[in-house]
Amino acid sequence: MEKTEKKKLDIHLLSRVFTYVKPYRLQFTCSLVLALVLSVFAPVRPYLIQLTVNKATGKAVEAPGWLKIFISEQHLSSALQFILAVTIFQVVFIFIETITRFIFSFTTSWLGQAVVKDMRIEVFDKITRLNQRQFDKTPIGTLTTRTINDIESINDIFSDGLVPILADLFAIVVTLATMFYIDWRLTLISLIPFPILIIATYYFKESVNKSYLRVRNAISALNAFVQEHISGMAIVQAFAAEKREADKFNKINKEHRNANISAIFAYSVFFPVVEIILALSMAFLIWFVADNKLDAGLLVSFILYLNQIFRPLRVIADKFNVLQMGLIAAERVFKVLENEDMQPSPEQGFFLPEKIKGEIRFDHINFAYNPPHFVLKDVDFHINPGETVAIVGHTGSGKTSIISLINRLYEIQSGNILIDQVDIKDYNIEYLRKHIGVVLQDVFLFSGSIMDNITLRNPQITKSEVMDAAKLIGMHDFIMQLEGNYDFKVMERGSSLSLGQRQLISFIRALLYNPSILILDEATSSIDTDSEILVQKAIEKLIVGRTSIVIAHRLSTIRKANKIIVLDKGEIKEIGTHDQLLERNGFYAKLHQMQFADQMQTAL
Incomplete structure (x- = not known):
């Protein structure tokens, strides 16, 4: 048989x-x-x-x-x-x-x-x-x-x-x-x-x-x-x-x-x-x-x-x-x-007649990588177009999971995520992701030239556009000092560049693709002070006119955010501005005090 x-x-x-x-x-x-x-x-x-x-x-x-x-x-x-x-x-x-x-x-x-x-x-x-x-x-x-x-x-x-x-x-x-x-x-x-x-x-x-x-x-x-x-x-x-x-x-x-x-x-x-x-x-x-x-x-x-x-x-x-x-x-x-474990994307999915504005709505989201162990529980918030929103919380609180869901890297178990009042499941997935720029903490660079890594070999992007973006970010002079300039060969995973330099290259990439929604995942958490200053300047230029979601480890970097979402164990504990949350003397204030105390101790 x-x-x-x-x-x-x-x-x-x-x-x-x-x-x-x-x-x-x-x-x-x-x-x-x-x-x-x-x-x-x-x-x-x-x-x-x-x-x-x-x-x-x-x-x-x-x-x-x-x-x-x-x-x-x-x-x-x-x-x-x-x-x-x-x-x-x-x-x-x-x-x-x-x-x-x-x-x-x-x-x-x-x-x-x-x-x-x-x-x-x-x-x-x-x-x-x-x-x-x-x-x-x-x-x-x-x-x-x-x-x-x-x-x-x-x-x-x-x-x-x-x-x-x-x-x-x-x-x-x-x-x-x-x-x-x-x-x-x-x-x-x-x-x-x-x-x-x-x-x-x-x-x-x-x-x-x-x-x-x-x-x-x-x-x-x-x-x-x-x-x-x-x-x-x-x-x-x-x-x-x-x-x-x-x-x-x-x-x-x-x-x-x-x-x-x-x-x-x-x-x-x-x-x-x-x-x-x-x-x-x-x-x-x-x-x-x-x-x-x-x-x-x-x-x-x-x-x-x-x-x-x-x-x-x-x-x-x-x-x-x-x-x-x-x-x-x-x-x-x-x-x-x-294997059909893919994000379903209708071939004739939703396309907006104009560019995505960047309004984001999380409507009572529950999500688990391995059900029933949920990492996000009844998460509900709203971001207006052009706002800068920071997400903070302890390690494992669900910060990275939120940005992964916006990009539809994973499917949610219940609830709805809306962008410009349209469920992201209804968007053509390629169209959706073209309007979302992501700068991760651990920047991945491919083997090839700096030019290739910035454009991702998109023939529609010209070298002059790349140079203009690099000047805006403050990276052009550094690139021109490299052997071959924009043709400088980057080793696998970008090992020939520092972490800060890799971050700035990823910012140039994000700026060139001109996304409506920008996601920054702890972009300054692992770099030195000099690089952080450059990165912070680049961030300030990048977020202008865009809906920005910033996951921050250093709370001092998000004081100017329009809204701060505080997560703990997958649940939203508080939402408000930096000053509002400090006045409440709640979860965020405790995080701020702990970090301030750590910084003082390090300084001593």
Whole structure:
């Protein structure tokens, strides 16, 4: 029952993979036709060798009709002329066969790469639209494996899997048919050990399949581990954890090694077994030819035929495993494509005729990353267009969750979020996010130039616009001092720049995209005083004419806010201006006193 279900699953997966072949029907049809042509070519050379050996040993040779087209009666009468003519024909035939095989191999490989390209684009596009929750619980290395390694395995379905298997099977069938046509008794005698080969092939396929599955899992684990630890190498080194992490890596790496050794062992057993079975077949063949005094040419041709049958059988089990691993990889890739944990965005979603004004309304919001553990509880507030609102509270109070919800990085469990009196679920999500600028505490910069990081490779933004924005933020002079100026190469994650410099670059980016709503997530909490002064000036310029939401760790930076929202354990405790909240002597006042006391103690 399980095997039947597995076969159905494999057929279903294969049919899904082949939906990506539709744009390349011509190439796929060409590869199948070439496979058939090559299978017809397979028995030709052994048969010609049979004729030449018989002619050379003085036997009468009756050339087939198709050969007489290329060889005249004069050539048939003389052994030397016949052998010379057939040899010339074989040279030409080998050249044609080689060209055909090259076109076949190139076409199947090209087809695989074309499918891989299309699938990889679709998978990457899917990943970019997944709910942020997916990235919270899925290691980056796993998604990397799905996008690169697993899809590359799908390429093997075409280059080393299904089409080559079909080509080998066609060749085996044609060769067997030729052998039965020439001498059915000799064919049956030579195939006596064949059932042993079928059994050995089956067990080899099953053994290697299990090993390859272990290898794929180990590769996924290795990718996830290496990706995570290289990204967090500063923490590993800071806490002298190199030895402990190396031990963990060794454990994963050993599993990868053991899985490969298991596959190598299966190969080491299978190939000698195939050679022994081939030797037995030849022994039966030679015995029968000698016992019945058959032609030497017949013996030579049947030895070549057996090699043509056993040679693909030696690798066909391996190709089946390649096909199986491609299907396993396809199943994993399709799971990513089937993941519907995305922020639904109607294609014809809501577009305002004019730019978003920036009015925000949180209407009794309840939100949990993992229900029923709510991080926001009945949150209700209103922000007018152009207002600057600060959100404060202890770590874990829900500040970052609020800004994540405005951008629709997560879906709420209950309540409504309205922007300009329209539910954000009704907006086209791309349109919505274009009008919301976010500057995070931990600024992420990509590998590439400063220009690329500011524009995010948007060709519509000119260099003069970037320079004007940099001058407004106060970053232009610094950038001009760098090697290459705006073409200065930023290392991965912006490691070649200071935290303050990365912050200012993110401000230039936000200013260029001219958002209606600006979100600043603790933009000055981790930088030095000099950088903070620059950042504060940049913030003052950025928030002009925009609805701004500032998450602040230092309460001294939000005194000018039109409104301060105080959170604690996911609930709003107070709302008001800085002076109003101090007068109430409530939760905010206590936070202010605690921070002021800490600053005084630090100064002392």
